[in-house]
Amino acid sequence: MPKRMNLGFDVSYIAMDGRWRTPGSWVGRTFPDVEMYEEIARIAERGCFDLIFSGDGTGIPSTWEGSTDTAVEWGITWPRQDLNPLMVAMSRVTRHVGFGITYASTFMHPYYVARLMNSLDHITGGRMALNVVTSTRLADAANFGFDALMEHGARYDRMEEFIEVCQRLWDSVQGAMVWDRATGQVGDPAKVRPIDHEGRFFKVKGPLNTPPSPQGRPILVQAGGSPRGLKAAAQFVDVAFGENMSLDLQVRQRASLDQALLAAGRDPAGVGILWQKPLIVAETGEEARRRREALLTMIxxxxxxxxxxxxxxxxxxxxxxxxxxxxxxxxxxxxxxxxxxxxxxxxxxxxxxxxxxxxxxxxxxxxxxTHYETTEAGSAKEMADHLEEAFEATGSRGGFMIGHPVAMPRDLVDLVDFLIPELQRRGRFRHRYTGATLRETLADTLD
Ligand SMILES: Cc1cc2nc3c(=O)[nH]c(=O)nc-3n(C[C@H](O)[C@H](O)[C@H](O)COP(=O)(O)O)c2cc1C
Known part of the structure; x- marks a missing residue:
C-alpha cells in the first residue's frame, strides 16, 4: 500500500504580487475580506487538505532603494495582516481542516505566542500549527526596535530558547482542570507550576494562565534550511517546511535534516517535510501551462x-x-x-x-x-506524477505545501476538482478525514 501524502494549501500570497486581479480571482472583493477566507476554508476541506497555512511578515518591504514606495505601488508582499482572526473565522465554517500560522521568534515574546496558540487551539478544536521563523526582513525588524538584522546564528539561538519556553509553558498546565460542580474545585494546584525560565533572551516566570488546549501543544513547524536552521528544527519540529528547490537539492536537504534529527536523538522516520510547491493544475496540461504565463505579467x-x-x-x-x-x-x-x-x-x-x-x-x-521559474503546471496526471516522484525520492514522509497560485479561488478549486481525485485514485491521499485534531490528521498517512 503506498504511503499517503500530507497536503497543505498556502494562502500567504493570494492577494499580493499582482495575483489579486488575474483572471480567475474574485471580482469586487479585496483582501482581507473575511468571506474570501471562509470560501477558501470550505473548498480546502472539500479537498480533505491537512491544513491551510500562511507565512507572515510584519513590515512593508523597504530594503529596495531604502523605500516602501515600490512595494506599495505594486502590492509587493503588501498589504498583509495578522492571519489569526481569519483562521478563527475559517475554523467556524469547517470541522476538520487544520491551520498553520507564522510568528517570528526574532521579534515576538514566547509568553504571548504560547498563550495565543493555546487560545487558537481551543477555538479550532485542536487544529493549530505554529510555524516559527527567524525572519530575514529588515522592514519587519525595524518595527520591533532593531536597526539591523540580528546575526544569523543568534536568531536561531533565540528561536531555540523561544520554543523551549513555549513548550514549558504549554506543559505547565497539563492536566490542570477539574471543573467539579459539586465541590467547586476549578483546578489542581499540583498541576499548575511556574517554569522559572531565565535565559539569554527571555525571563519568564510562568505558568500559563490558560486551560490546556486540545492538542496540548500545537504542531510545530520551522522553515530555515541552513545547517544552523536544520539544527534548530531538529530540536522541536513535528513537520519541517522545505523550500521549493530542485529534486537533487531536496534529497540533500532531507538527508541533512535526518542527520540533524539523529544528532538530536530523534527518529527521522517520524518527521516529515512539507515542500513548498507552487503548482497550477487545470483540466488539460495546455490550459495549465497557458495560465502559468500570466505570472510573468503580474508585476x-x-x-x-x-x-x-x-x-x-x-x-x-x-x-x-x-x-x-x-x-x-x-x-x-x-x-x-x-x-x-x-x-x-x-x-x-x-x-x-x-x-x-x-x-x-x-x-x-x-x-x-513571481515563482514562474519554479511553478509546476500541467494536467492532474502530470502533476500527480511529479509529486509522487518527489515524495518517494525524499523518503515518503510529509508532502507538499501547495501555494503561490495565479488566481484565487480558481486555482484551489482546480486542485480540489482535478489533482486531489487523481492522488486519491493512486492511494496517495485520503478520501475523508478520520482524526479530530491536526496532529491526528497529519498522522493519517496509512490505509
Ligand atoms: C519555505 C520557507 C518559508 C519561510 N516563511 C517565512 C515567513 O513566512 N516569514 C518570515 O519572516 N520568514 C520566512 N522564512 C525565512 C526563515 O525563517 C529564515 O529566516 C530564512 O530561511 C533564513 O534562514 P536559513 O538561512 O536557515 O534558511 C521562510 C523560509 C523558508 C525556507
Missing amino acids: PREGAGAYLSHNSGYDFARLPPRFTLQALNEEIAASHATPVGIVHQLAHRFGASTEMTREEFLDYGLRYA
Whole structure:
C-alpha cells in the first residue's frame, strides 16, 4: 500500500504580487475580506487538505532603494495582516481542516505566542500549527526596535530558547482542570507550576494562565534550511517546511535534516517535510501551462527587485554592473542578510564563479519572484506524477505545501476538482478525514 501524502494549501500570497486581479480571482472583493477566507476554508476541506497555512511578515518591504514606495505601488508582499482572526473565522465554517500560522521568534515574546496558540487551539478544536521563523526582513525588524538584522546564528539561538519556553509553558498546565460542580474545585494546584525560565533572551516566570488546549501543544513547524536552521528544527519540529528547490537539492536537504534529527536523538522516520510547491493544475496540461504565463505579467521588474531585497535583507538595487554569484553571496552574508533561494539556485544552475550582469540578475529575478521559474503546471496526471516522484525520492514522509497560485479561488478549486481525485485514485491521499485534531490528521498517512 503506498504511503499517503500530507497536503497543505498556502494562502500567504493570494492577494499580493499582482495575483489579486488575474483572471480567475474574485471580482469586487479585496483582501482581507473575511468571506474570501471562509470560501477558501470550505473548498480546502472539500479537498480533505491537512491544513491551510500562511507565512507572515510584519513590515512593508523597504530594503529596495531604502523605500516602501515600490512595494506599495505594486502590492509587493503588501498589504498583509495578522492571519489569526481569519483562521478563527475559517475554523467556524469547517470541522476538520487544520491551520498553520507564522510568528517570528526574532521579534515576538514566547509568553504571548504560547498563550495565543493555546487560545487558537481551543477555538479550532485542536487544529493549530505554529510555524516559527527567524525572519530575514529588515522592514519587519525595524518595527520591533532593531536597526539591523540580528546575526544569523543568534536568531536561531533565540528561536531555540523561544520554543523551549513555549513548550514549558504549554506543559505547565497539563492536566490542570477539574471543573467539579459539586465541590467547586476549578483546578489542581499540583498541576499548575511556574517554569522559572531565565535565559539569554527571555525571563519568564510562568505558568500559563490558560486551560490546556486540545492538542496540548500545537504542531510545530520551522522553515530555515541552513545547517544552523536544520539544527534548530531538529530540536522541536513535528513537520519541517522545505523550500521549493530542485529534486537533487531536496534529497540533500532531507538527508541533512535526518542527520540533524539523529544528532538530536530523534527518529527521522517520524518527521516529515512539507515542500513548498507552487503548482497550477487545470483540466488539460495546455490550459495549465497557458495560465502559468500570466505570472510573468503580474508585476514589473522593480517589483521583483523589491520582493527579493525584502526577503534577503539586501538591497539588490545596489548591485554592481557585473559580479560573480559567489561574491554576491559573500556580500549578502557579510551584511547579516541571508542569501535567498535565487542566489543559491543560480549558483547551483550556472556555477558559483559565473559572472552575471545586473540586468541578467533582475531578469531572472522577475521569473523567481513571481515563482514562474519554479511553478509546476500541467494536467492532474502530470502533476500527480511529479509529486509522487518527489515524495518517494525524499523518503515518503510529509508532502507538499501547495501555494503561490495565479488566481484565487480558481486555482484551489482546480486542485480540489482535478489533482486531489487523481492522488486519491493512486492511494496517495485520503478520501475523508478520520482524526479530530491536526496532529491526528497529519498522522493519517496509512490505509
Ligand atoms: C519555505 C520557507 C518559508 C519561510 N516563511 C517565512 C515567513 O513566512 N516569514 C518570515 O519572516 N520568514 C520566512 N522564512 C525565512 C526563515 O525563517 C529564515 O529566516 C530564512 O530561511 C533564513 O534562514 P536559513 O538561512 O536557515 O534558511 C521562510 C523560509 C523558508 C525556507
